[in-house]
Amino acid sequence: MIKGTAKTEAQYRAVVMDSSSSLKDFSTDRKKYYKKYFLGEKVEDKDSSAANMGRIVETLLWEPHLFDDKFYMSSCASTPTGLMLDFTEALYRHTRDATDEDGKVTRPMNELLEDAYKDSGFKIKYEAVISKFIGSDAEIYYNEIRRVRTLNLTVVNTTEISVAEKIVERLKTNSTTGPIVNMVNSSRYEVIDQMQVEGYTIDGHPFKSMLDKVIIDHDKKIIQPYDLKCTWSVENFYEEYYLYRRAYIQAYLYAKAAKHLTQIDGEYAEYKVLNPKFIVCDSTNYMNPLVYKITDGAMMEAYIGFEHKGRIYPGVKQLIADLQWAIENDVWNISRDNYLSNGLVKLK
Numbered sequence: 001m002i003k004g005t006a007k008t009e010a011q012y013r014a015v016v017m018d019s020s021s022s023l024k025d026f027s028t029d030r031k032k033y034y035k036k037y038f039l040g041e042k043v044e045d046k047d048s049s050a051a052n053m054g055r056i057v058e059t060l061l062w063e064p065h066l067f068d069d070k071f072y073m074s075s076c077a078s079t080p081t082g083l084m085l086d087f088t089e090a091l092y093r094h095t096r097d098a099t100d101e102d103g104k105v106t107r108p109m110n111e112l113l114e115d116a117y118k119d120s121g122f123k124i125k126y127e128a129v130i131s132k133f134i135g136s137d138a139e140i141y142y143n144e145i146r147r148v149r150t151l152n153l154t155v156v157n158t159t160e161i162s163v164a165e166k167i168v169e170r171l172k173t174n175s176t177t178g179p180i181v182n183m184v185n186s187s188r189y190e191v192i193d194q195m196q197v198e199g200y201t202i203d204g205h206p207f208k209s210m211l212d213k214v215i216i217d218h219d220k221k222i223i224q225p226y227d228l229k230c231t232w233s234v235e236n237f238y239e240e241y242y243l244y245r246r247a248y249i250q251a252y253l254y255a256k257a258a259k260h261l262t263q264i265d266g267e268y269a270e271y272k273v274l275n276p277k278f279i280v281c282d283s284t285n286y287m288n289p290l291v292y293k294i295t296d297g298a299m300m301e302a303y304i305g306f307e308h309k310g311r312i313y314p315g316v317k318q319l320i321a322d323l324q325w326a327i328e329n330d331v332w333n334i335s336r337d338n339y340l341s342n343g344l345v346k347l348k
Helices: 009-014 020-028 030-038 049-062 064-070 082-097 109-120 126-133 137-151 158-173 234-243 247-264 296-304 316-329 336-340
Strands: 071-073 154-156 189-202 205-217 222-231 277-282 290-293 306-308 311-313
Touching: 020 030, 020 205, 020 247, 020 316, 049 064, 049 154, 049 158, 049 205, 049 222, 064 071, 071 137, 082 109, 082 126, 082 137, 109 126, 126 137, 137 154, 158 277, 189 247, 205 247, 205 316, 222 234, 222 247, 234 247, 234 277, 234 290, 247 296, 247 316, 296 306, 296 316, 316 336
Parallel strands: 071 154, 222 277
Antiparallel strands: 189 205, 205 222, 277 290, 306 311
């Protein structure tokens, strides 16, 4: 049996090592990478509703016993949306930044409210926003996230849980995804959910990965990694997620992570690792889920880079080289190519 899968997610997150997530962040936002992964500062990601739904679905599907370790059930039937959500999140950030080590808020509340109003984008008057906020579900939500985010919990509401449960049921009953998500261990198949792999290298750079699901077929001697994605555009997954969210980086690293396990465990030395597949579900539970297969050509592109509709997508090879250069030279505010060209850039 493949070893090294017993750690909790918290322990996995605590391992200081690059992953597909950090490499994606480096490719899209070097400032964020520098602050979060190099300096070790707390950088809160602004997750989309689809991303949050994906985390809920993953937990209910594969680790329901860990739900209370990851989520806090809000007393609100629904959390704020739109500009009120932006206002509430801004108020939370300003409150957090004004809180000292003893938990005391060092700035007056009216100042925090005014700063949040400026950040929110509201066009209506400040007084109107405050009157809508005070005593509303938005204020309850604000107090909840202040209390539980320090515990690394995500606030969810009953509406989100209801939708997530329906998504899980559809994944289990759909003719395409059901045989995958329902599979359990047997004499032929070994099934591992949330498999963690640490210390594998690509071009000399160490990585860690957490694979949503891995199915090992002992008869055919093949290993199939899967990753679950929850998105608002299931049938346009390639452009809206695979490219836009740079999931191709994750696909390449997951394949290498699975291959690494066959190299350190002699029992699987002759097993073939198949290209990862994405199980894609609709965050609103309207569209049917689909399974996206990754070709060998796409995997090669993920490594060397490629162009789509006039846009260049850097491959894992280039990203690792650029990251290693940035680390070695402690240069983060300019790319390696632009640094080496003395800041002179050709438009075409």
